[in-house]
Structures are given as C-alpha cells and as structure tokens.
Amino acid sequence: FLYPSLSAVDFQIGYGRGWFLGPRLIPLLHIVLSLPEGVETDLLQNSDRIMAALNLLRYLIIKDPEYDNQTEVWTELIRTERDFLKPLRMGLNMSKAHYEAKITSTKENRQESHNNKTVCTLTAGGKMLPNMTPEMQLQVLQSALFTFDLIESVLARVEELIEMKGKTTKEERIRSNEDI
Numbered sequence: 001f002l003y004p005s006l007s008a009v010d011f012q013i014g015y016g017r018g019w020f021l022g023p024r025l026i027p028l029l030h031i032v033l034s035l036p037e038g039v040e041t042d043l044l045q046n047s048d049r050i051m052a053a054l055n056l057l058r059y060l061i062i063k064d065p066e067y068d069n070q071t072e073v074w075t076e077l078i079r080t081e082r083d084f085l086k087p088l089r090m091g092l093n094m095s096k097a098h099y100e101a102k103i104t105s106t107k108e109n110r111q112e113s114h115n116n117k118t119v120c121t122l123t124a125g126g127k128m129l130p131n132m133t134p135e136m137q138l139q140v141l142q143s144a145l146f147t148f149d150l151i152e153s154v155l156a157r158v159e160e161l162i163e164m165k166g167k168t169t170k171e172e173r174i175r176s177n178e179d180i
Helices: 003-013 022-032 047-063 077-116 134-179
Strands: none
Touching (some): 022 047
C-alpha cells in the first residue's frame, strides 16, 4: 500500500502542501474506509481491500496523534466507526458463525460422504467449480475462518489504538487543566 510512504513525506513537511492530509485526504478515506454492501459485504471477496483499509487506519492513528490531527482522521472517527468499523465487526461475527456452522455440518456429514463416495459441487460467479470432497471443502472453510481471524486481529488492534489514544488525550487535557 503506497499511502504510508506518501503520508510520511507529508508529515515530515508539516502543513506545507499537504496533499495527503486533512481536507484532501478525507474524501479518499470515505471511499477506502467503507464496506460496499455494509454488513452484508462478502468479506472473503473483499479481504485484501479490507486489510489494506484497516492497515491504513492503523497507520494514521499511530502517526497522527489526536491533538495534532493533521490528517483529520480523529475528526472523522465517529463516521469511520459507524460506517466501517462497526459494520465490519458485525459482518465478521455473522460470517464466522456461518462458516463455523458449515464446518460442523460438513464434519457431521463426512461419514455419510465416505460411505457413499459423494462429492460436493460448488458454484462461484455462476460457474460450476470442480467437485470437492468433504475434506477439500473443510480445508476451504478453514481457510475462510483463518482469513476472518486475520481481519479480526487487525480490527481489534485498530479498536485498541483508538481507545488507547483517546484515553491518553483525555489524560493530557486533565493534566493541562490542573496546571492552570
């Protein structure tokens, strides 16, 4: 992802030209930090895009403290949480539950499949995929769960950073008010 290297240059320059800061960045963030179909977005199909968006957000939160807010990521935080982070968390929970249930179902039906030598057929994008044995299907389902876990770990880190940075800023404000 190119943004961190470009933004690092902008951070070093300060408020200079600011091509990747504030008002010029916010419309791009609205595009990147969104889910095309909200909670019902296909997280597997969009996993690379989601991971890039989460890593961008993580980078901005780390590099741009709330008191400085050059990128205005902190100003947009409520919208980001409402339109991206919360729907992503809900979508992850729903997807994981669905795939875990599918794994359980596949494991229960595996004995029958071994006895009958049946295979599972799948379609993707309207095209028939090659026949899959229950073992192959379990591998695909486990891989999907692994992808969800990976997304969830970065999402948890972003949420942790937001919470941590928010507490730090509040403590700094309290200390500065006590000094007065």
